[in-house]
Amino acid sequence: MSYEKELAAAKKAVSLAARLSQEVQKTLLQSQVWTKSDRSPVTAADYGSQAVVSLVLERELQPVKLSLLAEEETGDLRKKGSEVFLESITKLVKDTLASEESYASSPLSTEDVLNAIDRGKSEGGCRGCHWVLDPIDGTRGFVRGEQYAVGLALLVEGKVVLGVMACPNLPLASVVCETDKSFPETLGCLFFATTGLGTYMEPLQGNSPPQKVRVSSNENLEEAKFLESYHRPIPIHGSIAEKLGIKALPVRIDSQAKYAALSRGDAEIYLRFTLSGHREYIWDHAAGSIITTEAGGVVCDATGESLDFSNGKYLAHKTGIIVTTKKLKPLVLKAVRESMEEENLQF
Ligand SMILES: Nc1ncnc2c1ncn2[C@@H]1O[C@H](COP(=O)(O)O)[C@@H](OP(=O)(O)O)[C@H]1O
Ligand SMILES: [Mg+2]
Ligand SMILES: [Mg+2]
Ligand SMILES: [Mg+2]
Structure with missing residues (x-):
C-alpha cells in the first residue's frame, strides 16, 4: 500500500507545527514554562503543536476518522487560572493556520483548540491505523534554545509505516563535526520516511528538493x-x-x-x-x-x-x-x- 496522501498530510502538519514552535522559542520566558504532574516541563508550543497537527490531519484526511495517540492532555489547561495561557495558545494556533493559504479563514475558539488536543487520546494498539505524535520532543532542549523535534508517525496493525520529523534547530550539515563558525549555519531540517521507500531530508525553509539519506558506512x-x-x-x-x-x-x-x-x-x-x-x-x-x-x-x-x-x-x-x-x-x-x-x- 502507498501512503502518499498520509505523507503529504503529515509533512504539512509537522511543518506548520514546527513554524508555531519557532515563534514560541523566539520569545519564551522561564515563567511561561509549566510543570506537569510528572515534573516534566511543558510550554505553549507543546500544546499548540499538538492542536495544529490534530487539526491539519483531520482536515487533510477527512472523511477518515482520525485516531491520534499524542503526549499532551488538557487537564491543566481546563483548570481555573489557565485562561490567559489557553488564550495565548489559541492565538498561536490561529496565527499558524492563517499563515497557510488554504486554512486562512477558519474560525477557531479555545474550545476547538482543547478538543483538537484531546483528540490525541487514542490508545493505539495492534489493530487498525493510529497516528503517534510527540508535539515537542525534547522540551528541555526547546526551553534552552537548543535541539528539539516534532515527531509524527503512522502505525498500521502495530507497525510504524511512515514517519515525519522536523528538527528546527538542526544544521543541514552534520551536528557532530566542527564546522567553520565564521559562516552562518543553515538550520532546520525536515526528515521523512515511508516503509520500503527510504528516508529523505529537506530544509524546513525554502523549496529545495528532498535528498535521500543513508546511515554511515564507517566500520572503524x-x-x-x-x-x-x-x-x-x-x-x-x-x-x-x-x-x-x-x-x-x-x-x-x-x-x-x-x-x-x-x-x-x-x-x-x-x-x-x-x-x-x-x-x-x-x-x-x-x-x-x-x-x-x-x-x-x-x-x-x-x-x-x-x-x-x-x-x-x-x-x-x-x-x-x-x-x-x-x-x-x-x-x-x-x-x-x-x-x-x-x-x-x-x-
Ligand atoms: N527520566 C527519564 N528517563 C528517560 N526518558 C525520560 C525521562 N524523563 C522524560 N523522559 C522522556 O525523554 C524524552 C526526551 O528524550 P531525550 O532525553 O532523548 O531528549 C522526553 O520527551 P518530551 O521532551 O517530549 O517530554 C520524555 O518523554
Ligand atoms: Mg518526547
Ligand atoms: Mg514531548
Ligand atoms: Mg514532555
Whole structure:
C-alpha cells in the first residue's frame, strides 16, 4: 500500500507545527514554562503543536476518522487560572493556520483548540491505523534554545509505516563535526520516511528538493561517534563506548533529533539506557525509528530485538535502546552484553 496522501498530510502538519514552535522559542520566558504532574516541563508550543497537527490531519484526511495517540492532555489547561495561557495558545494556533493559504479563514475558539488536543487520546494498539505524535520532543532542549523535534508517525496493525520529523534547530550539515563558525549555519531540517521507500531530508525553509539519506558506512570504531540524551550521563554508556574502542566523547543532544542525525551519517551509535526505570513512550521513538531503519540503520533493545509499538502508549522492550548501523550491530550488542554483566544489570 502507498501512503502518499498520509505523507503529504503529515509533512504539512509537522511543518506548520514546527513554524508555531519557532515563534514560541523566539520569545519564551522561564515563567511561561509549566510543570506537569510528572515534573516534566511543558510550554505553549507543546500544546499548540499538538492542536495544529490534530487539526491539519483531520482536515487533510477527512472523511477518515482520525485516531491520534499524542503526549499532551488538557487537564491543566481546563483548570481555573489557565485562561490567559489557553488564550495565548489559541492565538498561536490561529496565527499558524492563517499563515497557510488554504486554512486562512477558519474560525477557531479555545474550545476547538482543547478538543483538537484531546483528540490525541487514542490508545493505539495492534489493530487498525493510529497516528503517534510527540508535539515537542525534547522540551528541555526547546526551553534552552537548543535541539528539539516534532515527531509524527503512522502505525498500521502495530507497525510504524511512515514517519515525519522536523528538527528546527538542526544544521543541514552534520551536528557532530566542527564546522567553520565564521559562516552562518543553515538550520532546520525536515526528515521523512515511508516503509520500503527510504528516508529523505529537506530544509524546513525554502523549496529545495528532498535528498535521500543513508546511515554511515564507517566500520572503524576508533573514528565512530556516539550520541546520547542531554539530560544526565548514564555510566553504562561510557563503559560500552570504551569496550568498542570509541575515542570521541559522546555528543549529547535532546530529542529524536538523535535518530535523524544518525540516519544521515552524523554518528554511528545512539545509546539510550535509563537510570530510573523510566518506561519509554512510543511517541519518543516512533518517527525516529522508521527514519533510521529506512536509512539502513537498526533500532533494537539490549537483546537485539526490534522495538514493539503495538502495546498502547508504552514501548514493550527489554532494557536499553540501541540505534546503530547494520554492520556495527553485532559488535555493539556484544559490548552491551559484557557491560551489563559487569554492572549486574538484567535484560
Ligand atoms: N527520566 C527519564 N528517563 C528517560 N526518558 C525520560 C525521562 N524523563 C522524560 N523522559 C522522556 O525523554 C524524552 C526526551 O528524550 P531525550 O532525553 O532523548 O531528549 C522526553 O520527551 P518530551 O521532551 O517530549 O517530554 C520524555 O518523554
Ligand atoms: Mg518526547
Ligand atoms: Mg514531548
Ligand atoms: Mg514532555
